[in-house]
Amino acid sequence: MSDLEPFRAETRAWLEANCPEEMRQPMKSQSEHCWGGRKWEFQSEAQKVWLERMADKGWTAPQWPKEYGGGGLTPEEAAILDEEMKRINARTPVSNFGFWMLGPALLKFGSEELKRQHLPPICRGEIRWCQGYSEPNAGSDLASLQTRAEDKGDHFLVNGQKIWTSYADKADWIFCLVRTDPNATKHNGISFVLFDMESEGVTTRPIELISGESPFCETFFDDVKVDKDQVVGELNRGWDVAKYLLTHERNNIGGEPPGFLKGRALGPLAAEYVGTENGKLADTALRADIARLEIDQIAFTALVGKIRAEAEAGQGVGAQSAVLKYYGTELNKRRYEVMMDALGAEGLEWDSERTMGGLYAREWLRSKGNSIEGGTSEVMLGIVSKRLLGLPDA
Amino acid sequence: MSDLEPFRAETRAWLEANCPEEMRQPMKSQSEHCWGGRKWEFQSEAQKVWLERMADKGWTAPQWPKEYGGGGLTPEEAAILDEEMKRINARTPVSNFGFWMLGPALLKFGSEELKRQHLPPICRGEIRWCQGYSEPNAGSDLASLQTRAEDKGDHFLVNGQKIWTSYADKADWIFCLVRTDPNATKHNGISFVLFDMESEGVTTRPIELISGESPFCETFFDDVKVDKDQVVGELNRGWDVAKYLLTHERNNIGGEPPGFLKGRALGPLAAEYVGTENGKLADTALRADIARLEIDQIAFTALVGKIRAEAEAGQGVGAQSAVLKYYGTELNKRRYEVMMDALGAEGLEWDSERTMGGLYAREWLRSKGNSIEGGTSEVMLGIVSKRLLGLPDA
């Protein structure tokens, strides 16, 4: 490891010199996150400068190859960069579905042309991506999707409707599952295509959630023209790409959730509201609930660590990602329930200043979606029982 | 109600005069229960006298018709008898599967001859019955039973094996499900037959449970001759009788379980072992568990009361019995788990005198069977979802 010390020293020095003071302050809320994209309006000069400097280093996507705008770092180097950023509380300069999802898919399945076209703008925060997967009648049963792309010789004509498209109204491009062969069996005949959200025939409508936010949209495609070279992977083999990304997405779950509870211990929080007796929370049932929850969280974190270590050792994550997705989201829901128990009436205020605009209740409600989006808990348990445990179909 | 007061007064006076003092003491353990039957050895003269006197009144089966040896009481009168017996802690004079199961089946499905033959000896505690339902490959899926009764003209010849036959080694007669038409579909072709356990070809082998007791047997039938007039209900329609009895059996679950925990509050018990702080159990998690359990028990008792009240009002219990069976047994298991948490190491001693021969651990282990016998919890949930909620089959 000691041969990485020069890298650490350089990185530390560079960050010290280049990360603006404002970008070292913890975010007050998620609204301070930099998403990037054509429509992005920087919230401060510091946010803009920070993005530019990091993009120049390729460190907005540290492990992507340099030729596509990434940093070309090894996993060990990337871990050091991460540690050094955390050391000074440096914010993530930019992040969106281009980094989390499309990038990994392109790197694995994309043609050289597609990589060169799409990866550098992602790295520079110039293009913001959204994901077009679910449809009103294809939720858990994603493979039954009906949005179709007709081959019109020099282009596809896309018609259909997507739902749960995250920030479709704010994104520039979409990666989208479409049916290119209506006669093939369900999982075949699907392709993974890319197109500009400003294309003619694309409309979006935000969906208001029970938390009051609208991070998702319904998205309608009416005779949208899509270039035929914008297919990732093979034509009609888009399901492979989708599955890879779903696993990838689930694997990313399991860290700490963002939001109010990030890094916050429930015990002291509860003590403020329910008081203590002899140093123990006065609400004995709440005390038991918090202790059991925290123990489960620590156990989950241990499992995440183990699975990741095995994955790095080349055993891969695979269906284990379903275990992580299931427990990560269920634990997060439990955390918010316990938080609400602790906060009492104050947790229920919806728009008061003292609750930061009803932050507690809104995050509690938002957490309910965790076990639905990205594959429901029920689907995860199905994957575990079939693929990990080998239980037979009926 | 006031016209029942004379009955109450008479009953009270009769019990006062006739119930021996020894039969008014709470049983120290279940082993003091009087099962009756040919092989029964009375544990005391009082036990014998009490049975005879009650049988003479017909009060061993208070609501059965007088002509079959019962008391001919109305439900209201039977309730009064029950109350008056409880008032002086009078023990049940005799009880076995003849009362709980066969009697109700005969009264509903049996011919006049069968009723006259079998009910009076049950009432007098002369014949003890056991139940032949489950088989090694027909547990939850009871209707797939394979024990067959071949029609040999003047008699049936029964061959096969039963399992979980309660006290088959101690019983005199068995009511038994056998396949009389091997060509019929699964639920048809089953008959409900009665025969003497001393018939040639019947052997029994007690099964030792994890609790160390052996209340159940494996029972083998090797060319057992059974009279053709010993079929309850129609030939090949035994499934109707079995279903009726299963519902009846489940409906009887839901009261307090017998054994150590009967009538014992967990809070004070736990306080002895885990101590208190400021009047609260020192183990805060255990305190929360007990409170939540007791609340669930009270809620369950309320539901039992409601369902029974509706049943008496003629709405019937039906599939509701599955709800009662499920929650009654699951709650009982939880009670024993919490009890074990409270008792600590002492609860785990297996044969010491101070633990009454490992009573705690043995009852805890025995309780695990509650959610298996008489229809598993999984089968109960299936009945609820299909028959009460109307959820469709796959």
Place this chain on the structure above:
Amino acid sequence: MKLNDEQQMLQDSVARLMADKGPVSHLRQLRDENNEKGYDEPLWQAMVEAGLTGILVPEEHGGIGFGLVGAGLVAREIGRNLSVTPFLSSAVLGAAALSAGGSDAQKAEWLPAIAEGRAITALAVDDGAKHRPEAIQARVENGTLSGAKLLVLDGHVADLLLVAAQGDNGAGLYLVDPNAGGVTIERTRMADDRNAARVRFDNAPAEAMADGAAALDAALRAGRAVLAAELSGLALEVFERTLAYLKERKQFGRLIGTFQALQHRAALLSGEVAMSEALAMQALDACDRGAEDADQLVLAAKSKAAKVALLAGQEGVQMHGGIGMTDEFDIGFFLKRARAGGETLGDANYCADRFAALRGY
């Protein structure tokens, strides 16, 4: 227990009334228009006309004296429809408090006004975010009250505040005119879109009750028992809507209600809902009968109902999937109300804690 004919008739008529005049869509509308009063006035008028505001008020004071079982039956339908009225605040908490602890003059002044819908009362108990009536902070000295209260339901539309405060003889309720000097009312919109307020008292004039402690006890007992019924009704409604969805939504080429894992969870939920309902009715009945174990039963019922309503809301959202997460769909309103109603007058943990204390452990 089983409903008698009179109670059954009440339940049927209230069920029709709430479904007709107080459906969930009214709650949504009140929210969307940010309605100033924050409750469903036409429904409230209809309830006044039906005599429901006098359900706990003795006949001599112009009520129908139907008892807590009656109030619980009304609350059950409120729970099913998420109807928004000051029923709990005024007809339950106000009537129970005044009946139990008011002087003859106070009863004569306020009970008929409550029964006839001329007055709305609001109960102010909680000094902090958690319900802790054993440790009331607000104080009355020389006839004036000082302190701060929150979760004062319908506080901003009330004609009379019933405020829990420490006085010379311990804690009890006091009557405070919301328009008097020293009273500052801040409406707080809650997650369940119900009326609540934070109220400050700075030497506000406060009128003692004949027995303020009894009034507080009676209000808490009645309120918790009635909330248990409301939450049970809510849980039943969520369950039934979810069950219907299981029979209608298809995925993987089949109705999702054919999936056994969901079937078993639905069966479990149905049992929990049935137990919550049965216990709530038993607790209400025990109060009406003055049974010895009424307090234990009420605490158990409120604790159980809070848990079950929340579970129903959680399962309701999860089984509806994405659509359940949208504001456009009603299920979220039930989840929000489950939590808010569960918190009101003591959450599941609080009630279980008090229950344990009553049972001596």
Place this chain on the structure above:
Amino acid sequence: MKLNDEQQMLQDSVARLMADKGPVSHLRQLRDENNEKGYDEPLWQAMVEAGLTGILVPEEHGGIGFGLVGAGLVAREIGRNLSVTPFLSSAVLGAAALSAGGSDAQKAEWLPAIAEGRAITALAVDDGAKHRPEAIQARVENGTLSGAKLLVLDGHVADLLLVAAQGDNGAGLYLVDPNAGGVTIERTRMADDRNAARVRFDNAPAEAMADGAAALDAALRAGRAVLAAELSGLALEVFERTLAYLKERKQFGRLIGTFQALQHRAALLSGEVAMSEALAMQALDACDRGAEDADQLVLAAKSKAAKVALLAGQEGVQMHGGIGMTDEFDIGFFLKRARAGGETLGDANYCADRFAALRGY
């Protein structure tokens, strides 16, 4: 964490050893013959030969100093096979206590004897039915110990008792010769058919340790961490046996493992088992590394493992149905051991309570 090559080799060899020489059938046989010693002597000899008795003993005292991760790997296989030996009592509790708090002379006398299998030690901590080491009742005065202990594992076969008692400087461990005057040992057969004893001390001669408090702490930490690994192994074994049964048992004309409700429960159980295992290993590793949060991790691991092992036992019996209730079948042994092991050195609640205390709430 991930095992290194040396640890992986250890795990593989111990797995073979236990499966060969310490299977569940041995436990059954010991029970049925009411074996006087109550442990599997041939297995114990094999473990001595393999050096496993010295796994925590430093090399200078004749051990292999493999650390707690190593001990946990052994315990994991003990859990999978329900192997019956004094490994926990002697090789873990005894070695940890003496290493941490023994004087040079005590170490020189006992550690080689433990490593070479010449001596078995037993730890006597609990004065009452629940583990409460913060409130030790037994006392040492003028070099003699008085008090009563229970759940003294392997107490009736021990060559040395390590007894927790209050002395001049608070609570700590003392060495007591089981054959000395004033010591009365009553073997108590436990539900899991393991050796345990009740031991009375009436002015029994007791030898102080160099640091008895450190010895007690070290023994409890090591014991809990190793028990967490044993219980995790037990849970894994029950789960795997149950999973196999789901793939083999037919009812209603199909494998019961095709029923989705059971599939989901199996999936949940597999996750719980995996978490329990991962946490146990992390806790053991934290102890070996002397990590700051080692105590928290150990308490969490023991609490979690106790819960998961019990859950696995419960689900194991339930999913096996009637056969699972029979003594003839092995699954019940696992359920019994899950509870007994869960209780030993602090049950799930106790460990969660201490965990909460360490985290300040």
